[in-house]
Amino acid sequence: MASSGGVSFGRDQEVFSKKVEAQLDRVLTSEFFATSAQQRLFLKTIVTESLAGRTDSLKEILLAKEVLRRPDYDPSRHNQVRVAVNGCGASWRNITRELEQKIRSELRFRRDIM
Numbered sequence: 715m716a717s718s719g720g721v722s723f724g725r726d727q728e729v730f731s732k733k734v735e736a737q738l739d740r741v742l743t744s745e746f747f748a749t750s751a752q753q754r755l756f757l758k759t760i761v762t763e764s765l766a767g768r769t770d771s772l773k774e775i776l777l778a779k780e781v782l783r784r785p786d787y788d789p790s791r792h793n794q795v796r797v798a799v800n801g802c803g804a805s806w807r808n809i810t811r812e813l814e815q816k817i818r819s820e821l822r823f824r825r826d827i828m
Contacts, residue, residue, distance in 0.1 A: 746805040756798045
């Protein structure tokens, strides 16, 4: 069994992680993330680190240096990490909005044919 953050995970965690990674790949190849390699890398890093139980390492300065390649990053002078977070959030909201519209449309269609 793998251990992460003091918690042991078995087969269920592996299956869950694989499903999350498959969905992440779908999200990263969506039109909403297609235009920004930085957003894709940022989101992939956050999800990968979270699945590995390393959420404590997801600090602004570390993300700036490792993901955004800004070794000189100073949170008091720079805002790239906050901009990246906001960009990922906006893209994510667009994805969920589109999915909600598709679900509503499918439900209306099913209600109409019943």
